[in-house]
Every structure is written in structure tokens, then in C-alpha cells.
Amino acid sequence: KEVKDYLRLLDKPLDESEAPEARNSALGEDALWHVLYSLGQDNTHLTERKCYWGLVLAVRDRMLEKWSEVQRRYYKNDDKRLYYLSLEFLPGKFLRGNLLALGLENEAHEFLRERGFSLDEIIAKECEPGLGNGGLGRLASCYMDSMATYGLPAYGYGIRYSYGLFRQEIRNGQQVEQPDNWLHEGTHWLIPRPYKLYPVRFYGTVYEWLDDNGILRHDWRGGDLVMAMANDVLVPGYRNGHVNSVRLWEARPHKEFVLSSFNAGDYIGSVQEKISDENISMVLYPSDDAPEGKTLRLKQQYFFVAATMHDMVRRFKKLNKPWDQLPEKNVVQLNETHPSIAIPELMRILLDEELLSWEEAWYICQKLFAYTNHTVLPEALETWTVELMEQLLPRHMQIIYEINRRFLEDVRLHFRDEPDLPSRVSLITAGPEPRVRMSHLAIVGSFSVNGVSALHTQILRDRVFHDFIRIFPDRFNNKTNGVTPRRWLRQCNVPLSWLLSEHLGCGWVTDLNQLEKLRELVDVEEFRHDWEQCRLTNKKRLADYIEKMNGITVNPHSIFDVQVKRFHEYKRQLLNILHIISLYNNIRKKPEVKMQPCTFIFGGKAAPSYRMAKDIIYLINCVARRVNSDPHTRNFLKVIFLANYNVSLAQLLVPATDVSEQISTAGYEASGTGNMKFALNGALTLGTRDGSNIEIAERVGDGNIYLFGLCEQEVIDLRRRGYDPWDIYKNDSELREVLDMINSDQFTPGDPTAFSSIFNSLLSGGDPFMILADYRAYVEAHKRIAHEYVDRELWIKKSIMNTAGMGFFSSDRAIKEYSEGIWDIAPDV
Ligand code: 8GP
Known part of the structure; x- marks a missing residue:
């Protein structure tokens, strides 16, 4: 089946039968009414803005009716x-999620289409x-x-x-x-x-x-x-x-x-x-x-x-x-x-x-x-x-x-x-x-x-x-922790949602454990083909965005390796960029060795007063500038920093990611929830034994996740025994070269001290987040990934197994546990 079929249906409800009974008046009519009577604007000449706010108010009306019913019921019961x-x-953003929840997506789509507007474009402009x-x-x-x-x-x-x-x-x-x-x-x-x-x-x-x-x-x-x-x-x-x-x-x-x-x-x-x-x-x-x-x-x-x-x-x-x-x-x-x-x-x-x-x-x-x-x-x-x-x-x-x-x-x-x-x-x-x-x-x-x-x-x-x-x-x-499958699968990954619903029915949207049934489909070749096509569609969409925002062309067939989250030393974006620099050195040194093309994508904000985190953002961008413009490497390696990471950008990135970087120092990340969103959408996790990565591994299976590095106890033990990053610096020549480059003007011509604070923290500062200690294991894990990615059948199977195993990480499960184990409250529906 052509993926185009899925795409044609992007804005259609998956499960029309479940849509609540229609209200007396149509959504579009109500929107027009609101343009005139609530916004006080002429509704015979419609603009995109007017349509948007009219729709918002019409959707809000429907929610308010239910809301007031529900409030009365809480009181009565x-x-x-x-x-x-x-x-x-x-x-x-609100509009898409609310339309989906109410089963009104189709109606909104039609209303806009008839007036020459697109729901996607309107939502792109929603703040x-x-x-x-x-x-x-x-x-x-x-x-x-x-x-x-x-x-x-x-x-x-x-x-x-x-x-x-x-x-x-x-x-x-x-x-x-x-x-x-x-x-x-x-x-x-x-x-x-x-x-x-x-x-x-x-x-x-x-x-x-x-x-x-x-x-x-x-x-x-x-x-x-x-x-x-x-x-x-x-x-x-x-x-x-x-x-x-x-x-x-x-x-x-x-x-x-x-x-x-x-x-x-x-x-x-x-x-x-x-x-x-x-x-x-x-x-x-x-x-x-x-x-x-x-x-x-x-x-x-x-x-x-x-x-x-x-x-x-x-x-x-x-x-x-x-x-x-x-x-x-x-x-x-x-x-x-x-x-x-x-x-x-x-x-x-x-x-x-x-x-x-x-x-x-x-x-x-x-x-x-x-x-x-x-x-x-x-x-x-x-x-x-x-x-x-x-x-x-x-x-x-x-x-x-x-x-x-x-x-x-x-x-x-x-x-x-x-x-x-x-x-x-x-x-x-x-x-x-x-x-x-x-x-x-x-x-x-x-x-x-x-x-x-x-x-x-x-x-x-x-x-x-x-x-x-x-x-x-x-x-x-x-x-x-858990994440909602409505936003983090149904809404952000429409092609895959269609594929899932076609094979499993629509029940997974509110009962994520139904994804288990995917295990029976991993051996069906046609299903795997469709799976891969969905992923490729998402990757192309992200590639378009990167082209538009950063002016850089990326190859949608390259590995999309993504680390998006707040910048913090314990999350170790630094470990990621150190490895990228060493990849870059290797390609330059051995141009004859064919390498699997890779696109490394970063996003995230640093607290305005957090100097070190801001230095790391600067380092990534300087490395990106150098790598992306080097004719020797640019067919194999791209480094992208996407500005202003937020929920909307996450919704674009999550379904397009092959490798999800969850590489915090073991014992530091309380849980992580990005890790759940990526794996749910079929990305493979490259992670430490930290936070909920451990539980993700238990559910998706050790063979379908790349765990590496020291575990929490080993971090504590090593520190107790006495950890000296200089030892690693001396013994690992590849890593030493990378660190020396950072401590020179290689990435900041004319300014050799731009990253000396980073260099010093990693060495004389004692490397508080054990980046050098985990470096080799991280590099080896990346090698395994590059090797296995080429085996498309193997990789897609692993991707499917990730989605199949993620039912547990639905926030529905978490909320049920809270309501039964802590709150002692029951649903009133
Ligand atoms: C975050 C944790 O860092 C993250 O691992 C976890 O997934 C998330 O909470 C949800 O549980 N923690 C915070 O954002 C946090 O603790 N913020 C306050 C200390 C300011």
C-alpha cells in the first residue's frame, strides 16, 4: 500500500464511528457565528485568523457544555x-488535540478547505x-x-x-x-x-x-x-x-x-x-x-x-x-x-x-x-x-x-x-x-x-x-512516569497511527497495551515495508523543516540521531558532541572507509544564567558550522542545532527519529519522558542505565535497545575509589585529540580559549559527570548502531518491537496507579 494513502487521510478522524453525536448546528456555522458576534468582525470576508478564532470559540462551546455537565455531576455524586x-x-498547542478528543477534526478540516484554508497551516501558526x-x-x-x-x-x-x-x-x-x-x-x-x-x-x-x-x-x-x-x-x-x-x-x-x-x-x-x-x-x-x-x-x-x-x-x-x-x-x-x-x-x-x-x-x-x-x-x-x-x-x-x-x-x-x-x-x-x-x-x-x-x-x-x-x-x-498516547502518537505521528489502526483497530489510543499485538506483525514483510515508509515520510517532513530553518540539506536516508532536552551537564550533550568530533576526525583521516551517513540533531534551552550549558550550546553550533561546510565529510555527517525546542518541535522530531539519545550520568535523571515518546514512535534508544531507561529496556527487550556505560552503583564506586579523568586522557589517543581540538581554536578560529571552561571541567575539574569514563562504551555503542542500521530488516523489526513494548509508559497507566494507589478516587463518567 502506498504511504500516500495514509497521507491523504491525515486530517480525517481514524474512528468516525466513535465520534460523539453531532450537535444541532455544524461546527463551521458556529465558527461563522462567533466571527460576527464574539469577535465582532465581518464574517462574509474571512481571513485565516478569523477562521481560527471562530473555530476555537466553536470548539470551546462544545467543551463548555460538557464541562458544566461534568461539574454538576461531581457535585451531585x-x-x-x-x-x-x-x-x-x-x-x-491546543486546537488539534481538542478537535481530536471531540472527534471534530474532519468537520474543521472541511470547513477550512471550503474557504481555501488548511488546518495544518492554521495550526502551524497557532501559538x-x-x-x-x-x-x-x-x-x-x-x-x-x-x-x-x-x-x-x-x-x-x-x-x-x-x-x-x-x-x-x-x-x-x-x-x-x-x-x-x-x-x-x-x-x-x-x-x-x-x-x-x-x-x-x-x-x-x-x-x-x-x-x-x-x-x-x-x-x-x-x-x-x-x-x-x-x-x-x-x-x-x-x-x-x-x-x-x-x-x-x-x-x-x-x-x-x-x-x-x-x-x-x-x-x-x-x-x-x-x-x-x-x-x-x-x-x-x-x-x-x-x-x-x-x-x-x-x-x-x-x-x-x-x-x-x-x-x-x-x-x-x-x-x-x-x-x-x-x-x-x-x-x-x-x-x-x-x-x-x-x-x-x-x-x-x-x-x-x-x-x-x-x-x-x-x-x-x-x-x-x-x-x-x-x-x-x-x-x-x-x-x-x-x-x-x-x-x-x-x-x-x-x-x-x-x-x-x-x-x-x-x-x-x-x-x-x-x-x-x-x-x-x-x-x-x-x-x-x-x-x-x-x-x-x-x-x-x-x-x-x-x-x-x-x-x-x-x-x-x-x-x-x-x-x-x-x-x-x-x-x-x-x-x-508516562506520556499521553493522544499527543505523542495519535497526534504527532499520523502515518503510523493509520497503520496501527488499520491492523489493530483504534483501541490503542486509549488502551496502549494493545500495541503488544504488533509482535505478531514483525515477521510480515509487507507490514515492515509500510512501517518503514511511514518513518521515511516523517523523516522527509523533518528534513524539509531543517532545510527551511537552518538552510541545510539533510539526507532522509541517513540515521537521524536526536538529543533534544534541556541543556544540563548531567544530561551530557557534551558526550554526544565529543563523539561527533571524533567521527569527523575519522572520516577525514580515512576517506576510503565507507560510513553510514548520519545526521545528529540537537535542540534544547539552557537556563539564561547557566554558563556551562550555554558554552555547550555554543560548542555544538561551532562544530556544526565546521562539519557541515567540510566537503570531505558533508555527505556522511551533518550536525544540526534546532533553535527554540518546544512541544511543537518535539511533535515534529519524535516520529522522525531513528536513534534517541538518553545518555545522562547514571543516577542523575529522575525518569525522563522524552525517552518514552521516542521509543513509542519506533526510535531505538541509546541510553545509560538511568531513570526510566531501565524500565524501557525491560519492556522492549535488551536486544532492542542500546544500553551502555556505568550503572548508578558503578558511578558511586568509581568516584569512591578515586576517579582521574587525566588517566583516560593519557590512554585514549582518539579522545585526547578531540579534547585538544576543543582546547584550541579549531572550531573558533582566532579564539583558542572559547571552550577552555569545558576542557577544564572535564580534566582539572575532575569530570563531575563522568563523561570521559563512559566515552569508550558510548563510541562502541554507536558503532553497533551504525552496523545494525544498515540491516534494514533487523532495524525495522527492532523499531516495531519498541513501539510494541511501550504500552506500559502510557500516562493512562500512571494515572490509574496514582488514583488507585494514592488518591483513592474513581472515575465519574
Ligand atoms: C524532571 C526530571 O529531571 C525528569 O527526569 C523527569 O522525567 C521529569 O521531571 C518528570 O518527572 N524534573 C524537573 O523538571 C525538576 O525537578 N524540576 C524542578 C527542580 C526544578
């Missing part, structure tokens, strides 16, 4: 609700909300999709940043950050709720008073008030008529103008105050794995947490139930420690506003909150100085002291012969500048603490939170 608190969400940094935010969005598809009574909560993660440009090889003003033309995907407006307090004073029973009570007053305004984003389930929402808080000034200063003639001063209030939700902090100790960041955290707790308490109060039922009717999942100030905030509400006793309030908190940890990097574990906390949130600091006092008292009682234990587990560090350890607060205040892959959870148990395991043995559990 007295469902237990989940609150998923996350400082980041990375949903990607992407970058309200997250990377893995953590994208995971939150995959989970929202699965919750809606499973039908869970769930709400996402976060911040409506005016500026998302910066837009990355590459100028002269270097990363340049540009503001991401994603709301510049407004968006109808956000539904503003100007009447859902709550005050949030900062600073101020705590007053004490005695209640009728002689109990000391506290009252936090004064300070600055900022208003939190709700904006809802609707999240439809896949073809199940279920719609949930994510509520994003936007900061609004408490008073339009401060009247006193206004009257005193200080007009600008009073406007200034309004501006500083709005700053709270202005911009997302661009650091992936290192927290910013800035006041504004803590303000953001408390701002969205306070508004969210207010919302939860308001809904609960409508039920007229006693307080001890709060955790029976609600559960709060904290995505990392960023929202963990929710614990003292709820304590404050229960103690100071609802006048519960400490014991009652604490009992409720400990049954309500659950915490997910996403990182073991010590520098990423969040702490705040007591000084800042005391200033900004004086009442919360008092409550944290009291939580800590009671907790440590308990620890002393139960672990009498371990006098050091209390200081190790204390919520507050000792020393001249004491700090609050947010992870300790989250652990002590939650009933569940989970890691995001089997290895990661084991590391939490063995190392990071070892002391807490003994204090709370039942609290720790694993929930291996």
Missing part, C-alpha cells in the same frame, strides 16, 4: 476530588503556551489529559504567566533569549473568571489572642494584598464526553489606585504599586533544575497556593460537612516542592480562620497532601531562608516552627539512640543562615511521597531521603 498543584504546565520549563511541566499536562480521558474528578492548578519560557534564538552560535509574549493577541482557550477573585496577603503582622477556651489564637493582618483571578483552560477527555479544567491564577492589583497617594498627587507612585502587584504572575522562572532563591519566586508559589486552597475550602464548605471529612472528599497532589507551602497555608486556615485545634488541623493535612519528587540533584532541592519566610509569610514560618518542634520531639522519642537524626531530618537547617527545607516539609506533611521511576524511587529510599524511610516506612512509593 459527591465525588472525591483531586487537586493537582503545579507551578508549571506545558500543554502544547504555544510555554508555561513550563521541561519534563515536570510536560508531565503535568500529560497527566491532565489522562485524568480527563479516564474521567477523574480532577482539577489542575497553576499560574497564568504573561510571559512563558523565553524564546531561544541562535546568533553566531550562541543562545540569545527573547521574551515569549504568548498572550500578545489574547487567547480564547483561556476563560477569564473576573468574579473568581481572591485576596492573597504578603508580609504583615501576626497578632495573638485568647479564645473562649483559653487557647492561644493567631491572626495575620496588614501587609500587602494582591488579588488572584482565575482563568480556566478546558481539558477534554478522548471521545468520552468528559471535560476537566486547569485553573491558572493571574495576579491583579488589590486596588486600582492607592487613593491616598493618588490624592496627594503621586499619580505615578500609585500606578507603580499596581504594576508591582501584577508582576507576580508576569514571568515563568527559566531554571529547570536549580531553584531561584528570589523573593518573587516564593511570592509566586504562595500566590497560587493560597488562591487554590481558598478555592478548595470554598467548594468544600458548600457541602456542609464536618472538617474531618475534608480529606475524605479531597486529595491534593503537590508536583515537586514548589506548592508545598500549601501545607502551612491549610494549617493557617484551619487554625486561625476555622479555629480548629492543632491536632485536628494536622490530622487533616497529613491525610490530604501527597508529594511527588522529580529530582535528586542536591542543588535542586528547594530551601528558603528563614529570614525571607519570616518577612514574607510570618504566620507560615510560625506554623513551620511548630510542625518541626512536634515532629522532632517525636523523632527523639522513637530514635533515642540516634542523637544526630533530629538535625538531619529537621525542617530547618542549623547554622548562621537557617533555611527551611521544603522537601522535608512536604514529606512530613504528606501521607504519600513518590518518585517517578523505579531507580529514582530506590535512590530516594537509599540516599536522598534515607532517614525518612525509617521514620515513615509506609509513606514512600513509586509511580513511574
Whole structure:
């Protein structure tokens, strides 16, 4: 069968029979109605923009109807609700996913076609909300999709940043950050709720008073008030008529103008105050794995947490139930420690506003909150100085002291012969500048603490939170991450989706384990042929994009080897580029040896303040410039850096990738989720035994993945024994040549010190991420890949076996595990 057949059908629903019954009016008619009546524009002369926004509003109408039905049902059925608190969400573009979920893709396509527009082109121009940094935010969005598809009574909560993660440009090889003003033309995907407006307090004073029973009570007053305004984003389930929402808080000034200063003639001063209030939700902090100790960041955290707790308490109060039922009717999942100030905030509400006793309030908190940890990097574990906390949130600091006092008292009682234990587990560090350890607060205040892959959870148990395991043995559990098959297969890989549905039916979209049935097809030659054609179609599409964006022609028959993710030393983009340089040297030295052509593709952003990560981006671009212009090598080797890696670009790259680079130092990557997306789409993983790579290997089979290098224990042992990168430098001449090139002006003519910081970190700096230690094993793995890729039958079989084995990594499975193992909530569909 010709692949063209699949392509012709790109915009058609796979499973029309499952599309929900049509509404009375057609989508197109509604879109036209909205152009006139909602946008206030002439709908007899249509532009692409008008059609887009008209469609958005028509789709939104359909979601709103379902959403309000679903909300009423939650209330009527007295469902237990989940609150998923996350400082980041990375949903990607909305239109295609929403059309798919509602089964409206075909109708939208027809509407546009009749007017001379294309759905693909319109979607290409849709702006992407970058309200997250990377893995953590994208995971939150995959989970929202699965919750809606499973039908869970769930709400996402976060911040409506005016500026998302910066837009990355590459100028002269270097990363340049540009503001991401994603709301510049407004968006109808956000539904503003100007009447859902709550005050949030900062600073101020705590007053004490005695209640009728002689109990000391506290009252936090004064300070600055900022208003939190709700904006809802609707999240439809896949073809199940279920719609949930994510509520994003936007900061609004408490008073339009401060009247006193206004009257005193200080007009600008009073406007200034309004501006500083709005700053709270202005911009997302661009650091992936290192927290910013800035006041504004803590303000953001408390701002969205306070508004969210207010919302939860308001809904609960409508039920007229006693307080001890709060955790029976609600559960709060904290995505990392960023929202963990929710614990003292709820304590404050229960103690100071609802006048519960400490014991009652604490009992409720400990049954309500659950915490997910996403990182073991010590520098990423969040702490705040007591000084800042005391200033900004004086009442919360008092409550944290009291939580800590009671907790440590308990620890002393139960672990009498371990006098050091209390200081190790204390919520507050000792020393001249004491700090609050947010992870300790989250652990002590939650009933569940989970890691995001089997290895990661084991590391939490063995190392990071070892002391807490003994204090709370039942609290720790694993929930291996997952990705949504709707966006990461059905939406991003239309040719393969068609092929799958033709052979397996459409059920895999919501039941990914059905991909297992592919195992029966690996030996069917025609099927393998079609599989390869689908992959080639995707690779050509990516090649076109590269040509357009980077002006470089790449061969779609070359191996597409892709490493896209945030730039961080532990993710080891450096290992990748070192190997590329040595390949380059080899081709130049032995032009007679025929090599399998290879295209190495990089993408990813570096935190603006992360010098080393930015140097690595610069190095990659300098190597790319040299390699791509060298007539001796350019038929065999291309190096591409794609600027501004984001969800949309990932959707283009994932289905076109042959080799997925997942090469972090073992023990550092909590899970990874890119690894799952690539393997699901039939890429072969080249990876270390880190994060969820290990579990991927278990599912796809050792023969269908390229694992290499030191495992976590070996990394620790080698470091303990004493690791000297100079030894490797001396003994490996090929690698030495590469390193010496970096330490010269080979890639930066006239500037021999451009990469000396990289060279020094790898050698005199002790190579903290063991790049040289893993170098040989990495090179050998690449040799195996180049060798096996040529055997097309073998490679395609392996590719199919990858997709076949990835059912487990659906976020649907993960969400089911969370809802049964932690949340104790059931679907309401
Ligand atoms: C990331 C982990 O690095 C990644 O391995 C994992 O797949 C992803 O979370 C989802 O679980 N962690 C973070 O993004 C993270 O910890 N960010 C906060 C520390 C700032």
C-alpha cells in the first residue's frame, strides 16, 4: 500500500464511528457565528485568523457544555476530588488535540478547505503556551489529559504567566533569549473568571489572642494584598464526553489606585504599586533544575497556593460537612516542592480562620497532601531562608516552627539512640543562615511521597531521603512516569497511527497495551515495508523543516540521531558532541572507509544564567558550522542545532527519529519522558542505565535497545575509589585529540580559549559527570548502531518491537496507579 494513502487521510478522524453525536448546528456555522458576534468582525470576508478564532470559540462551546455537565455531576455524586498543584504546565498547542478528543477534526478540516484554508497551516501558526520549563511541566499536562480521558474528578492548578519560557534564538552560535509574549493577541482557550477573585496577603503582622477556651489564637493582618483571578483552560477527555479544567491564577492589583497617594498627587507612585502587584504572575522562572532563591519566586508559589486552597475550602464548605471529612472528599497532589507551602497555608486556615485545634488541623493535612519528587540533584532541592519566610509569610514560618518542634520531639522519642537524626531530618537547617527545607516539609506533611521511576524511587529510599524511610516506612512509593498516547502518537505521528489502526483497530489510543499485538506483525514483510515508509515520510517532513530553518540539506536516508532536552551537564550533550568530533576526525583521516551517513540533531534551552550549558550550546553550533561546510565529510555527517525546542518541535522530531539519545550520568535523571515518546514512535534508544531507561529496556527487550556505560552503583564506586579523568586522557589517543581540538581554536578560529571552561571541567575539574569514563562504551555503542542500521530488516523489526513494548509508559497507566494507589478516587463518567 502506498504511504500516500495514509497521507491523504491525515486530517480525517481514524474512528468516525466513535465520534460523539453531532450537535444541532455544524461546527463551521458556529465558527461563522462567533466571527460576527464574539469577535465582532465581518464574517462574509474571512481571513485565516478569523477562521481560527471562530473555530476555537466553536470548539470551546462544545467543551463548555460538557464541562458544566461534568461539574454538576461531581457535585451531585459527591465525588472525591483531586487537586493537582503545579507551578508549571506545558500543554502544547491546543486546537488539534481538542478537535481530536471531540472527534471534530474532519468537520474543521472541511470547513477550512471550503474557504481555501488548511488546518495544518492554521495550526502551524497557532501559538504555544510555554508555561513550563521541561519534563515536570510536560508531565503535568500529560497527566491532565489522562485524568480527563479516564474521567477523574480532577482539577489542575497553576499560574497564568504573561510571559512563558523565553524564546531561544541562535546568533553566531550562541543562545540569545527573547521574551515569549504568548498572550500578545489574547487567547480564547483561556476563560477569564473576573468574579473568581481572591485576596492573597504578603508580609504583615501576626497578632495573638485568647479564645473562649483559653487557647492561644493567631491572626495575620496588614501587609500587602494582591488579588488572584482565575482563568480556566478546558481539558477534554478522548471521545468520552468528559471535560476537566486547569485553573491558572493571574495576579491583579488589590486596588486600582492607592487613593491616598493618588490624592496627594503621586499619580505615578500609585500606578507603580499596581504594576508591582501584577508582576507576580508576569514571568515563568527559566531554571529547570536549580531553584531561584528570589523573593518573587516564593511570592509566586504562595500566590497560587493560597488562591487554590481558598478555592478548595470554598467548594468544600458548600457541602456542609464536618472538617474531618475534608480529606475524605479531597486529595491534593503537590508536583515537586514548589506548592508545598500549601501545607502551612491549610494549617493557617484551619487554625486561625476555622479555629480548629492543632491536632485536628494536622490530622487533616497529613491525610490530604501527597508529594511527588522529580529530582535528586542536591542543588535542586528547594530551601528558603528563614529570614525571607519570616518577612514574607510570618504566620507560615510560625506554623513551620511548630510542625518541626512536634515532629522532632517525636523523632527523639522513637530514635533515642540516634542523637544526630533530629538535625538531619529537621525542617530547618542549623547554622548562621537557617533555611527551611521544603522537601522535608512536604514529606512530613504528606501521607504519600513518590518518585517517578523505579531507580529514582530506590535512590530516594537509599540516599536522598534515607532517614525518612525509617521514620515513615509506609509513606514512600513509586509511580513511574508516562506520556499521553493522544499527543505523542495519535497526534504527532499520523502515518503510523493509520497503520496501527488499520491492523489493530483504534483501541490503542486509549488502551496502549494493545500495541503488544504488533509482535505478531514483525515477521510480515509487507507490514515492515509500510512501517518503514511511514518513518521515511516523517523523516522527509523533518528534513524539509531543517532545510527551511537552518538552510541545510539533510539526507532522509541517513540515521537521524536526536538529543533534544534541556541543556544540563548531567544530561551530557557534551558526550554526544565529543563523539561527533571524533567521527569527523575519522572520516577525514580515512576517506576510503565507507560510513553510514548520519545526521545528529540537537535542540534544547539552557537556563539564561547557566554558563556551562550555554558554552555547550555554543560548542555544538561551532562544530556544526565546521562539519557541515567540510566537503570531505558533508555527505556522511551533518550536525544540526534546532533553535527554540518546544512541544511543537518535539511533535515534529519524535516520529522522525531513528536513534534517541538518553545518555545522562547514571543516577542523575529522575525518569525522563522524552525517552518514552521516542521509543513509542519506533526510535531505538541509546541510553545509560538511568531513570526510566531501565524500565524501557525491560519492556522492549535488551536486544532492542542500546544500553551502555556505568550503572548508578558503578558511578558511586568509581568516584569512591578515586576517579582521574587525566588517566583516560593519557590512554585514549582518539579522545585526547578531540579534547585538544576543543582546547584550541579549531572550531573558533582566532579564539583558542572559547571552550577552555569545558576542557577544564572535564580534566582539572575532575569530570563531575563522568563523561570521559563512559566515552569508550558510548563510541562502541554507536558503532553497533551504525552496523545494525544498515540491516534494514533487523532495524525495522527492532523499531516495531519498541513501539510494541511501550504500552506500559502510557500516562493512562500512571494515572490509574496514582488514583488507585494514592488518591483513592474513581472515575465519574
Ligand atoms: C524532571 C526530571 O529531571 C525528569 O527526569 C523527569 O522525567 C521529569 O521531571 C518528570 O518527572 N524534573 C524537573 O523538571 C525538576 O525537578 N524540576 C524542578 C527542580 C526544578
